[in-house]
Amino acid sequence: xxxxxxxxxxxxTRKPARTAALxxxxxxxxxxxxxxxLVVLAxxxxxxxLETRLGADIMVVPYxxxxxxxxxxxxxxxxPGYFYMDRSVLEKLQDMDGVKQxxxxxxxASASASCCSMAVQIIGYNPETDFTIxxxxxxxxxxxxxxxxxxxxxxxxxxxxxxxMFYGTPCTVAAKLDxxxxxxxxxxxxxxxxxxxxxxxxKEKKIYDFGEVDPDRIVSCVLINVEDGYSVEEVRxxxxxxxxxxxxxxxxxxxxxxxGQLTGTSDFVMVLIGVLWILALPILGTAFVMIANERKxxxxxxxxxxxxxxxxxxxxxxxxxxxxVLGSLxxxxxxxxxxxxxxxxxxxxxxxxxxxxxxxxxxxxxxAAVAVSVLAGTLSAVIAAWRISRIDTALILRGEN
Amino acid sequence: xxxxxDEITKQFLRKRENSNVFYAVEKTTAEFRGGNLIMIYGQSGxxxxxxxxxxxxxxxxxxxxxxxxxxxxxAMDDDTLSKFRNQHIGMIPQGQTAIHSMxxxxxxxxxxxxxxxxxxxETGERADRMLEEMGIADLSAVMPSELSGGxxxxxxxxxxxxxxxxxxxxxxxxxxxDDENTRTVLSILRRQADMGKLVMxxxxxxxxxxxxxxxxxxxxxxxxxxxxxxxx
Numbered sequence: 001x002x003x004x005x006x007x008x009x010x011x012x013t014r015k016p017a018r019t020a021a022l023x024x025x026x027x028x029x030x031x032x033x034x035x036x037x038l039v040v041l042a043x044x045x046x047x048x049x050l051e052t053r054l055g056a057d058i059m060v061v062p063y064x065x066x067x068x069x070x071x072x073x074x075x076x077x078x079x080p081g082y083f084y085m086d087r088s089v090l091e092k093l094q095d096m097d098g099v100k101q102x103x104x105x106x107x108x109a110s111a112s113a114s115c116c117s118m119a120v121q122i123i124g125y126n127p128e129t130d131f132t133i134x135x136x137x138x139x140x141x142x143x144x145x146x147x148x149x150x151x152x153x154x155x156x157x158x159x160x161x162x163x164x165m166f167y168g169t170p171c172t173v174a175a176k177l178d179x180x181x182x183x184x185x186x187x188x189x190x191x192x193x194x195x196x197x198x199x200x201x202x203k204e205k206k207i208y209d210f211g212e213v214d215p216d217r218i219v220s221c222v223l224i225n226v227e228d229g230y231s232v233e234e235v236r237x238x239x240x241x242x243x244x245x246x247x248x249x250x251x252x253x254x255x256x257x258x259x260g261q262l263t264g265t266s267d268f269v270m271v272l273i274g275v276l277w278i279l280a281l282p283i284l285g286t287a288f289v290m291i292a293n294e295r296k297x298x299x300x301x302x303x304x305x306x307x308x309x310x311x312x313x314x315x316x317x318x319x320x321x322x323x324x325v326l327g328s329l330x331x332x333x334x335x336x337x338x339x340x341x342x343x344x345x346x347x348x349x350x351x352x353x354x355x356x357x358x359x360x361x362x363x364x365x366x367x368a369a370v371a372v373s374v375l376a377g378t379l380s381a382v383i384a385a386w387r388i389s390r391i392d393t394a395l396i397l398r399g400e401n
Numbered sequence: 402x403x404x405x406x407d408e409i410t411k412q413f414l415r416k417r418e419n420s421n422v423f424y425a426v427e428k429t430t431a432e433f434r435g436g437n438l439i440m441i442y443g444q445s446g447x448x449x450x451x452x453x454x455x456x457x458x459x460x461x462x463x464x465x466x467x468x469x470x471x472x473x474x475x476a477m478d479d480d481t482l483s484k485f486r487n488q489h490i491g492m493i494p495q496g497q498t499a500i501h502s503m504x505x506x507x508x509x510x511x512x513x514x515x516x517x518x519x520x521x522x523e524t525g526e527r528a529d530r531m532l533e534e535m536g537i538a539d540l541s542a543v544m545p546s547e548l549s550g551g552x553x554x555x556x557x558x559x560x561x562x563x564x565x566x567x568x569x570x571x572x573x574x575x576x577x578x579d580d581e582n583t584r585t586v587l588s589i590l591r592r593q594a595d596m597g598k599l600v601m602x603x604x605x606x607x608x609x610x611x612x613x614x615x616x617x618x619x620x621x622x623x624x625x626x627x628x629x630x631x632x633x
Binding site for chain 2: 006007
């Protein structure tokens with residue numbers, strides 16, 4: 001049967017105010033379930049990504065940078081941070097019991113002045129010892145970074161081959177990294193040699209005086225992987241005991257904190273979805289019942305024309321289906337659009353890593369959310385359909401019901 | 402087609418002085434043959450519409466049987482009875498009975514739309530002829546809210562006749578029409594009877610008698626055949 005000729009479709013299209021009002025409730029259902037799911041999944045994705053990207057058991061930072069707020073702010077939100085400690089720490093840590101791998105990183109913040117194309121966190125790492133960034137960049141970049149070459153985080157508006165200026169030195173983008181949903185997406189990565197070049201050029205051109213900052217003598221942090229058979233806690237305590245003026249932070253602690261916040265936020269979102277559904281579904285169901293009551297005469301006429309009780313119920317259910325398909329699709333489009341467009345805003349306001357699922361997964365989740373919403377919304381019309389199917393045609397035509 | 406009411410009654414539960422049971426139609430047996438226009442008249446509340454609804458398959462009698470030839474109407478399940486109504490019975494209910502989300506032509510084609518069939522070219526032509534016959538051809542694409550009472554009534558008649566049913570019931574078809582529209586509607590119904598259909602008109606309007614072959618009076622739930630000279 002041509003749907004355009006169906007009674008349900010005519011009611012759906014020719015009563016725009018009624019259709020719009022009912023669609024709006026359906027929009028709430030699908031928007032809340034899909035939007036909420038995407039936010040929860042993005043938070044979980046961000047946490048998983050953070051766990052993977054941190055990749056080290058312990059982060060050793062200068063004592064003055066050790067306040068949890070500062071470190072978390074840097075790691076989770078990408079707040080620029082630069083702190084330094086003596087490079088000799090690296091050797092001390094290498095020699096300690098239970099330490100399997102160490103790799104140093106050097107943090108430099110570019111300025112928003114004319115010497116630099118943009119203000120970003122520049123992270124210098126040692127490609128030879130690194131065990132956190134290399135596994136991540138393998139997919140995007142197979143080569144070895146030469147001097148003056150950089151890798152850029154996914155959120156930066158830079159692409160391979162682009163040239164950017166840092167402290168008056170031109171740097172070429174070698175690759176753009178996959179999205180992680182963490183501070184890493186807004187940072188720039190390069191080898192230690194390039195860091196030295198940048199600092200040297202800044203001093204030479206008198207753009208910025210870095211003072212005592214010399215990558216040959218200092219580092220910003222040391223990442224440590226613990227030997228199997230050793231407890232991370234023990235190694236950490238050992239470091240605190242034997243290495244002065246540093247703080248050793250267990251990355252898992254940071255993740256646990258984030259995880260706790262994430263659970264709280266996820267629970268809140270789920271409760272919000274629940275409340276919206278508890279409100280919207282009965283309202284939708286009641287609206288269908290009210291509309292069914294209003295349209296009793298119309299259904300009585302259909303009955304007189306030969307409609308069975310099943311046909312009356314089917315007409316009502318088809319109308320509910322059309323309304324819910326349209327409403328759910330609008331809700332889904334809105335949910336995806338708003339989550340994608342305002343993801344960064346959510347990330348910064350929640351202070352949590354936020355990584356939306358890939359396009360394929362997002363489409364699958366959207367389809368599932370639309371299906372759930374269409375099903376629930378359509379089922380809310382069951383009472384109305386049942387009532388319509390039980391109408392007493394003769395009484396209604398006499399105006400007594 | 403022969404329509405037979407076999408000892409049918411209809412009672413409702415309503416507060417009355419002596420009893421809670423109210424007989425809208427007392428036990429009645431009657432037989433009606435195709436080719437006749439039957440007029441049933443009586444006062445309000447006499448049981449005319451109840452009688453018509455029982456014979457039309459939309460109100461189950463409290464007792465007794467309704468037979469269409471040998472087919473017992475209320476022995477069928479709802480699906481079968483509804484389809485039977487759709488194919489064999491054309492009913493013109495009292496009052497305005499338009500579906501307001503459909504235009505005039507779609508309202509007329511409603512009995513075809515119910516069973517999910519595409520409207521064939523032949524059916525479409527029949528609808529156009531019907532619109533022409535009812536004098537509302539120029540209103541084909543107009544929504545019911547724009548029609549007058551007479552036009553709405555003619556639309557309802559066209560809808561009842563579109564499937565060319567053997568039996569046609571009309572409840573107060575001239576109720577709120579002027580003289581000209583009354584005669585138009587009654588002529589249409591008369592033509593159906595002349596084509597061999599059974600047409601039963603329930604009315605207050607004595608003018609219908611002029612078009613009727615047989616006239617019955619309904620009074621206190623009892624149906625009595627009246628001779629022409631008895632109709633005042």
